[in-house]
Amino acid sequence: MIQRFSGMLRAVLQPNLAPNYPSQAAxxxxxxxxxxxxxxxGLDKLSNIESxxxxxxxxxGLPFPIFxxxxxxxTELLGAPLVALGLFTRPAAFGLFSTMAVAMYHHIKVAGLSIxxxxxxxxxxxxxxxFVINGAGLFSLDALLAGWLNAMTPTSQTLESVKEKETTLVS
Structure with a gap:
């Protein structure tokens, strides 16, 4: 169970980008x-939420407009700093992408396809x-955490050798 969760967390955190340092700096x-x-x-929205x-x-036409x-x-106040830090970047970026998709829908509904x-x-x-697709990149807290999880999670070879030792001890 823990190994499955750790694997899923690594998949979310691990960036897809190659370690080309100038590209990663960009x-x-x-x-x-x-x-x-x-x-x-986010701050602008909260300054006058009713408006x-x-x-x-x-x-x-969304129900519960205040909510x-x-x-x-x-989403913007919490997700934007997470993206900037590179921490849980994919979920944060997905939330921010979603708010921007709704904003685009609003603009199209109000003004048509006006650039x-x-x-x-x-x-x-x-x-x-x-950022949803590629992750935060090499210089991020996500990459640091993914590297730590990789180092802390035993490989399948290690698990097999532990199982062999357990069966040897039991027999």
Missing amino acids: WLVLRLVAGFVMIHN FAQAYVQVI FSYVAAY PYLELSMLYAAVFFV
């Missing part, structure tokens, strides 16, 4: 910038989608 910069500039979106709920959430406004705001309205939410969505 991923780090993108992650930091995207994470830090996204924080203000945001009425102008954005109610317009697209979903809080969900969006806290000036869509561009920022499209750009954010694309960046967060890349």
Whole structure:
């Protein structure tokens, strides 16, 4: 059970990118910038949640507009720093990608396929989608934790040798 959970956690944390240091440094910069500039979106929503709920959430027909406004705001306030730190990046980026997908839907519903309205939410969505697929990169807390989990989890050879020793001791 623990091994299965550890394997699933490693799969979520392990980045897909090769350890090319200049490329990884660029991923780090993108992650930091995207994470830090996204924080203000959550703060803006919380500064006047009723206004945001009425102008954005109610317009697209979601039920419980205040509730979903809080969900969006806290997804941005919690997810953006996690992306910046590179900690649980895939789940955090998925939440942020989802809020940007809803924002894109709102912009299309209100203004049609108007690029000036869509561009920022499209750009954010694309960046967060890349992090959902690739993970945080080499310079991240995710990579550090995945490496630690790899070192702490016994390999199948080690498990087989332990089982052999157990059967030898029992016989």
